[in-house]
Amino acid sequence: xxxxxxxxxxxxxxxxxxxxxxxxxxxxxxxxxxxxxxxxxxxxxxxxxxxxxxxxxxxxxxxxxxxxxxxxxxxxxxxxxxxxxxxxxxxxxxxxxxxxxxxxxxxxxxxxxxxxxxxxxxxxxxxxxxxxxxxxxxxxxxxxxxxxxxxxxxxxxxxxxxxxxxxxxxxxxxxxxxxxxxxxxxxxxxxxxxxxxxxxxxxxxxxxxxxxxxxxxxxxxxxxxxxxxxxxxxxxxxxxxxxxxxxxxxxxxxxxxxxxxxxxxxxxxxxxxxxxxxxxxxxxxxxxxxxxxxxxxxxxxxxxxxxxxxxxxxxxxxxxxxxxxxxxxxxxxxxxxxxxxxxxxxxxxxxxxxxxxxxxxxxxxxxxxxxxxxxxxxxxxxxxxxxxxxxxxxxxxxxxxxxxxxxxxxxxxxxxxxxxxxxxxxxxxxxxxxxxxxxxxxxxxxxxxxxxxxxxxxxxxxxxxxxxxxxxxxxxxxxxxxxxxxxxxxxxxxxxx
Amino acid sequence: xxxxxxxxxxxxxxxxxxxxxxxxxxxxxxxxxxxxxxxxxxxxxxxxxxxxxxxxxxxxxxxxxxxxxxxxxxxxxxxxxxxxxxxxxxxxxxxxxxxxxxxxxxxxxxxxxxxxxxxxxxxx
Numbered sequence: 001x002x003x004x005x006x007x008x009x010x011x012x013x014x015x016x017x018x019x020x021x022x023x024x025x026x027x028x029x030x031x032x033x034x035x036x037x038x039x040x041x042x043x044x045x046x047x048x049x050x051x052x053x054x055x056x057x058x059x060x061x062x063x064x065x066x067x068x069x070x071x072x073x074x075x076x077x078x079x080x081x082x083x084x085x086x087x088x089x090x091x092x093x094x095x096x097x098x099x100x101x102x103x104x105x106x107x108x109x110x111x112x113x114x115x116x117x118x119x120x121x122x123x124x125x126x127x128x129x130x131x132x133x134x135x136x137x138x139x140x141x142x143x144x145x146x147x148x149x150x151x152x153x154x155x156x157x158x159x160x161x162x163x164x165x166x167x168x169x170x171x172x173x174x175x176x177x178x179x180x181x182x183x184x185x186x187x188x189x190x191x192x193x194x195x196x197x198x199x200x201x202x203x204x205x206x207x208x209x210x211x212x213x214x215x216x217x218x219x220x221x222x223x224x225x226x227x228x229x230x231x232x233x234x235x236x237x238x239x240x241x242x243x244x245x246x247x248x249x250x251x252x253x254x255x256x257x258x259x260x261x262x263x264x265x266x267x268x269x270x271x272x273x274x275x276x277x278x279x280x281x282x283x284x285x286x287x288x289x290x291x292x293x294x295x296x297x298x299x300x301x302x303x304x305x306x307x308x309x310x311x312x313x314x315x316x317x318x319x320x321x322x323x324x325x326x327x328x329x330x331x332x333x334x335x336x337x338x339x340x341x342x343x344x345x346x347x348x349x350x351x352x353x354x355x356x357x358x359x360x361x362x363x364x365x366x367x368x369x370x371x372x373x374x375x376x377x378x379x380x381x382x383x384x385x386x387x388x389x390x391x392x393x394x395x396x397x398x399x400x401x402x403x404x405x406x407x408x409x410x411x412x413x414x415x416x417x418x419x420x421x422x423x424x425x426x427x428x429x430x431x432x433x434x435x436x437x438x439x440x441x442x443x444x445x446x447x448x449x450x451x452x453x454x455x456x457x458x459x460x461x462x463x464x465x466x467x468x469x470x471x472x473x474x475x476x477x478x479x480x481x482x483x484x485x486x487x488x489x490x491x492x493x494x495x496x497x
Numbered sequence: 498x499x500x501x502x503x504x505x506x507x508x509x510x511x512x513x514x515x516x517x518x519x520x521x522x523x524x525x526x527x528x529x530x531x532x533x534x535x536x537x538x539x540x541x542x543x544x545x546x547x548x549x550x551x552x553x554x555x556x557x558x559x560x561x562x563x564x565x566x567x568x569x570x571x572x573x574x575x576x577x578x579x580x581x582x583x584x585x586x587x588x589x590x591x592x593x594x595x596x597x598x599x600x601x602x603x604x605x606x607x608x609x610x611x612x613x614x615x616x617x618x619x620x621x
Binding site: 136139140143147150151154158159161162164165168169172173175176179180183186187192 | 518522525531534535538541542545548549552577578581584585588591592595596599600602603606615619
């Protein structure tokens with residue numbers, strides 16, 4: 001069984017998502033339970049894979065399909081870097097799928113089934129993008145992810161249609177550019193397999209076609225991961241998406257393209273050639289721009305969700321900056337920040353989902369007294385906010401520490417200054433929220449879904465909130481183990497020589 | 498003249514494909530009607546498909562069917578880009594479908610698919 005675990009990560013949610021409508025037709029909630037169970041099984045497979053990879057000392061597992069050997073056939077390649085991200089994605093997906101149950105409890109079977117079908121497909125797309133070892137297969141999973149993402153964003157209500165449509169137009173440009181880039185690579189080397197591509201790209205790195213391909217890929221992924229200045233679609237999409245799924249969309253949808261970018265930059269193209277070095281400089285400048293502009297825009301927002309969306313632009317900037325440093329610490333910082341940011345941002349959007357569920361509005365200046373009404377949400381929010389700012393012992397501190405070390409090692413002091421400024425701005429806008437909640441007098445908000453009791457929210461919503469809050473602490477506490485035990489096993493070749 | 502001929506022979510078709518691609522992007526940015534934006538998006542996707550088909554093209558080669566005469570790979574056209582583009586066509590069909598469904602809902606909610614009108618009503 002365990003040798004087939006890599007394919008189960010993708011196959012189980014895919015099957016469940018496609019059967020979901022049928023089961024929902026039979027009994028309203030059956031489809032939802034099926035998808036949740038499949039995602040739980042997928043998490044178990046991902047943990048098995050991670051275990052196997054770590055036990056093998058970081059040697060990648062190759063899973064080939066249909067008896068076609070690579071480079072002709074499609075394969076899944078799982079090394080420490082992507083198996084840890086698979087665990088992360090399936091973990092968040094499981095929590096958020098559980099969390100979505102109260103949001104759809106008054107809907108008819110069509111809505112419940114549709115919501116969970118899209119949710120399962122989004123999980124499939126993200127996991128497939130991360131697990132695959134084939135560049136065209138990555139495009140297919142990218143489109144599965146995007147199309148289901150458009151659907152989930154459009155489920156959010158009236159205004160979300162426009163946000164989803166705009167995201168669709170911009171996202172399609174990104175996917176087309178990615179496809180163009182893959183076309184150039186295929187025309188140069190005649191292969192689509194990532195490992196084969198890495199071996200064959202060597203003689204071509206000085207041709208203008210290679211520069212063109214790199215440009216297309218970076219812009220394509222930049223659009224998908226909302227790298228500044230390509231982030232225009234993102235605030236609307238995060239703000240208006242379905243409140244139950246927003247945590248998954250905001251937490252994970254930008255991480256898979258970011259991972260793909262890291263995969264291309266460090267594992268396929270290698271960073272020790274002139275084209276890639278200038279490409280890294282450009283990514284770094286865009287990252288710095290995102291960190292500053294995102295943080296300043298977040299300060300100006302009055303809607304909690306919009307503020308977090310702009311803060312995401314800043315955090316993606318951190319990841320891009322870590323990628324751009326081109327040394328080991330920067331790389332570790334970027335990967336660790338991907339993990340931490342996925343957890344923190346999901347946690348914050350879970351909190352927002354709870355506020356939307358209970359009161360229907362998330363105005364930044366009407367949060368007073370939330371600490372009494374929604375105790376668990378408040379604890380999670382404070383933990384996530386401290387982590388976003390980067391206070392020890394929460395998770396965010398450690399990734400920022402590694403980014404700092406990376407900037408110091410590459411003697412790029414400008415990056416250090418920007419990191420500090422952006423962290424301070426983070427502190428301003430998160431302490432503003434904490435002040436609103438604890439100090440301001442109670443805001444008089446009518447309950448949309450009244451709920452008495454200590455939790456303040458239905459049980460399926462309270463459990464994921466508590467788990468995410470604990471995970472932020474846990475990630476901070478065990479960050480050294482994650483780095484030494486997992487990420488350092490899967491460093492790209494460039495750093496090993 | 499030779500330079501021009503050489504350019505047209507080797508890069509002419511790719512230049513046209515690039516023109517088509519950026520015409521699509523141009524249309525998406527500048528048209529004021531969401532339906533037209535969607536059509537421009539399709540033009541852009543078709544340009545990518547053409548790009549693949551162009552570099553798969555080979556002079557004097559035949560379709561990849563075993564005919565018993567030769568097994569030399571140079572005698573055949575590489576079928577893989579065509580196969581890839583079948584997938585890309587399906588993806589673009591899916592994207593178009595989702596986009597049209599969204600447009601129908603936008604039309605229901607705002608009563609129009611003109612950008613100006615929709616934005617005016619959305620900001621109310």
